[in-house]
Amino acid sequence: MVARRTLGILFGGRSAEHEVSVQSAASIWRAVDRSKYEVVPIAISKAGKWTAGMSPLAVLEVGAVVPEPEQAQDPACALAGVDIAFPVLHGPYGEDGTIQGMLEILDIPYVGAGVLASSLCLDKAMAKLVFAQCGFPQGPFLTFHRNYCRQQPAAVLRAVEDQLGFPCFVKPANMGSSVGISKVHIPDRLPQALELAADYDSKIVIEAFIDGREIECSVLGNEQPMASVPGEILPDAEFYDYQAKYVSDSQVLIPAPLTPQQVANVQQLAIDVFTAAGCSGLARVDFFLRNSDGQLLLNEVNTMPGFTRISAYPKLWEASGLAYSQLVDELVVLALERYAERR
Ligand SMILES: Nc1ncnc2c1ncn2[C@@H]1O[C@H](COP(=O)(O)OP(=O)(O)O)[C@@H](O)[C@H]1O
Ligand SMILES: [Mg+2]
Structure with a gap:
């Protein structure tokens, strides 16, 4: 029998998206195949304090926020024994290359984009400048x-x-x-x-302001990425703000009602953007489809998109034939592949 590898799920974190991260981590926690991986939760508080061993389910039982530990652990100690990391962290200090850089230094394979792609995509100003240079269509x-x-x-x-x-x-x-x-x-x-x-x-x-439809596409892979069926966001608000994303009844139409040609355009541009940004593992690429002329415009790339069972990223894969738990499994495989490739 092959020894099970230890998968560390990092969640919470210092960003404003802490609560979203806890929810995503709880879904992933439930989905990991325990016959393949032993799972170690690593909770990061809003103050940036690390505690290994507190599961996202335990955090949800006491609220949506990782409690501030009395005694914090050194991050490197918290990661001791972790063979593969899944940083389920959104926003600054999680999705921006900082954690990724630490995992590189500690020589731990991890799910998702590397240092440069993470920091590039989290910085909307830099990302827009680079994507403009690539010739991708964007609004002014x-x-x-x-x-x-x-x-x-x-x-x-x-x-x-x-x-x-x-x-x-x-x-x-x-x-x-x-x-x-x-x-x-x-x-x-x-x-x-x-x-x-x-x-x-x-x-x-x-x-x-772009007057258009909001289209999202999930991308999965490393050097030969695949694109999911596109989805369409119907915000239950004037725009897709925090409330509309997580509190009220915004809908995602899956698949998005698009022509085959539009679907092909979305998927191709999503893959081109993923590749140009140097992404790996996963990314959700978001677009506008302008009403006036039907032009597809790039909005942004999320290198660690929301990952609850009802989040768009996994839902789009489900509609494309890849179930949630298979997706989690595939991401870990891709992390190991990328690590081996880089060595
Ligand atoms: N230029 C724009 N024109 C129209 N709507 C926009 C524009 N930029 C953002 N929005 C709206 O605001 C939401 C959030 O903006 P976005 O750039 O995606 O930021 P975030 O990274 O916080 O998701 C979008 O989903 C969309 O509803
Ligand atoms: Mg967005």
């Missing part, structure tokens, strides 16, 4: 440092009026789950939207 955007927004508000307003118009979207470069994002309808509201975004990051992205 501007990026600013928050200091510039504070010191030159009139210049920022002029640039927005000249190049984007209203409504526009103001976003911190490095968040997720719509945290810190505002839809700004009139110039008067721009300063407060910029201040909100500046609370979360020093870099701010402003985008022209």
